[in-house]
Amino acid sequence: MVKQKSLTNDNTTKVEFNNSVQTIDKSICDDVNDTVIANGMHLRHTMLTLNSFRFTTQLLRSLLMGFILLTSLNTKQLAQSSNLFNRNTRPSIECLKNDRFYRDPNRPVHKIWTNIECSKYFLCLDGDVFEFKCSEGLLFDVVRQICDFKQNVDNCDITADDAVNFENxxxxxxxxxxxxxxxxxxxxxxxxxxxxxxxxxxxxxxxxxxxxxxxxxxxxxxxxxxxxxxxxxxxxxxxxxxxxxxxxxxxxxxxxxxxxxxxxxxxxxxxxxxxxxxxxxxxxxxxxxxxxxxxxxxxxxxxxxxxxxxxxxxxxxxxxxxxxxxxxxxxxxxxxxxxxxxxxxxxxxxxxxxxxxxxxxxxxxxxxxxxxxxxxxxxxxxxxxxxxxxxxxxxxxxxxxxxxxxxxxxxxxxxxxxxxxxxxxxxxxxxxxxxxxxxxxPEVACSIPNTCKLRSRVLQQDRYLYTCNECPTQYPWIRNEFGLD
Structure with a gap:
């Protein structure tokens, strides 16, 4: 829950989020007070509105910590969402300026679909990359932009049971x-x-x-x-x-x-x-x-x-x-x-x-x-x-x-x-x-296939496709099964 309280000197405001207290300049809060506090739980709208105001780094570390994080959690998950925010300073995390949360596009191949990697997601604002993590037992759905239970997330699969590949x-x-x-x-x-x-x-x-x-x-x-x-x-x-x-x-x-x-x-x-x-x-x-x-x-x-x-x-x-x-x-x-x-x-x-x-x-x-x-x-x-x-x-x-x-x-x-x-x-x-x-x-299988590294717009991830035919432009998916651009 987010609470705002003016301090005695009237120049600073105390913002409390999930029992974490931040003190920031009141003039900044005055700019966004009507938008943030009045809108309450209209969180996705709040994120977009906040992004349009002039923020300082101090505000990003306080209000943004709460409100952008909440866009990925429903009310039930909110009760378990404390301590999920972390400012990412690793240069290996690429800044993707698409106003959406995303997974690390360069995460290690051997960890790409692990629960740990599937629970992480990132947001880039003004060149700074912010890292988030879903609550224990949840994975991030990049399409719906929410954390959800593993069985409900179909774009971070960790099993290949029904595929034919090198493993079987x-x-x-x-x-x-x-x-x-x-x-x-x-x-x-x-x-x-x-x-x-x-x-x-x-x-x-x-x-x-x-x-x-x-x-x-x-x-x-x-x-x-x-x-x-x-x-x-x-x-x-x-x-x-x-x-x-x-x-x-x-x-x-x-x-x-x-x-x-x-x-x-x-x-x-x-x-x-x-x-x-x-x-x-x-x-x-x-x-x-x-x-x-x-x-x-x-x-x-x-x-x-x-x-x-x-x-x-x-x-x-x-x-x-x-x-x-x-x-x-x-x-x-x-x-x-x-x-x-x-x-x-x-x-x-x-x-x-x-x-x-x-x-x-x-x-x-x-x-x-x-x-x-x-x-x-x-x-x-x-x-x-x-x-x-x-x-x-x-x-x-x-x-x-x-x-x-x-x-x-x-x-x-x-x-x-x-x-x-x-x-x-x-x-x-x-x-x-x-x-x-x-x-x-063309029906006889080749001895050496084309190894196609393809971008998936839906999964927001590079995928490999092995075929004896020419590589498509995009990773094939529903409503684009031929991988057209």
Whole structure:
């Protein structure tokens, strides 16, 4: 709270902010008294008005400390905002004169998305750079110009779970999908990659596509909060996120549009009819986001021609029919007294043997009952636990000893359900085969990509884009997926 009190000599004024008292020249306060004190909590307006008055360095160190800081905090956060201001004198912080708070554009690459760096922000006034820091547990959102909880800030991401990049490419190509891992028909096993945009290396994505894996869409921003996808996203938002990412995959990984058939919603938050109207309009074949209640026997994928064969629990499911659109439903895994949709959302206290038993038990629930496809869904970071990786590879080895078990993509599941074949005929089932594909020259992934250092106007940060094509002018983003100037 800000309080003003004249002292006995009538030449100075005491300004109190969050129990910190500053004494400044009264003539300065007289200039801004009507603006600052009368406006009270109209803080953003106050900041702009204060900036137009003639201030001395003394006033910047007192009133500005309080009022500019408050523009980034809501009333609830204000109670915890003391001791957040610091005058920055480091010459490494660049002065950006844009009348907005910004992050240090030259922060170290190895710290660029850490919580500490994401909580800092700066403002340049008259050549002086002022440093601010959000309260504990909050990050700064450069777009909305406020401090907020981590899950609500989508422009300072600290995870790359849904991207294909240097951190996980070798895991995919040399371990999980090693050429030695093959289906009963002799073809290498395949998987589906739901790719989000940030941190993705599009040369790697193109290589995975060349190797026969399916590339599907997982949004451009992967933004938070989670509920935004199910409650707030408009049809236009769905087009921006999902069709936008399809355009990015087509432009920078050279993936044919007709090969981009499916999508998965961030956080598995179904987006009611708006999501499926977008899918119908664009031509997506399937969604793979819906977690069904646990059931024995498990559920098969289904189309949305008719009512869903399960209840909609905790989701904003579609209320209309969408003929021709498939839902590759997520059957939950059974882990003792718990159930979980994705492998990495299962209880974290499991050891390697527990994981192996969990995978084997749930596979048998499918294999020994109605043989509904057994979906294995995870983020690459789950395999950072070496015990989990060894358990998963052991489980894969078990399955490859069975002559009627195939590792296939989501699209290959749909292709079989449309034209089912009995096991003896699967060796000649073309959609599951591995005949060499004819590529156009630009569709073959390059050996050395272009490394594009690009400015993002939205994220206010330089980003790197790896592509076999020419570098765009700007970092691609929603409503500018081609990176045009």
């Amino acid at each position: 490419f070798d895991l995919y190509t040399q371990i999980l999908f090693s050429p030695n891992n093959r289906n009963p028909n002799g073809c290498p096993i395949k998987g589906t990659f739901f790719v989000s945009h940030q941190y993705t290396n599009y040369q790697f994505v193109q290589k995975l596509w060349n190797d026969g894996h399916e590339i599907s869409v997982h949004s451009v921003t992967h933004r938070g909060p989670e509920i935004w996808w199910s409650k707030n996203a408009t049809i236009e938002d769905w087009f921006d996120e999902m069709v936008g990412q399809a355009n990015i995959l087509n432009r920078f990984a050279n993936i044919r549009m007709e090969d981009i058939r499916g999508m998965r919603v961030p956080f598995l938050r179904i987006g009611w009819n708006r999501q499926f109207l977008m899918m119908k309009e664009f031509g997506f074949v399937y969604d793979a986001s819906m977690v069904a209640p646990f059931s024995n026997p498990p559920l098969w994928p289904y189309t949305l021609d008719f009512k869903m064969p399960h209840t909609c629990t905790g989701q904003n499911c579609p209320s209309r029919s969408y003929p021709g659109i498939w839902e590759i439903v997520i059957n939950q895994l059974e882990v003792g007294d718990f159930t979980c949709g994705m492998i990495d959302s299962c209880p974290s206290q499991l050891n390697g043997d527990d994981v192996y038993r969990m995978l084997s038990h749930n596979f048998k629930r499918h294999y020994l009952s109605n043989r509904a496809p057994f979906g294995l869904y995870f983020h690459a970071t789950w395999f950072n636990n070496n015990n989990y990786l060894e358990a998963f590879l052991r489980f894969m080895d078990d399955l490859q000893k069975l002559s009627d078990v195939y590792f296939v993509t989501q699209q290959q599941v749909i292709q079989w359900m449309r034209r089912p074949k009995i096991t003896p005929h699967l060796n000649t089932f073309d959609p599951w085969g591995c005949k060499p594909r004819q590529w156009e020259s």
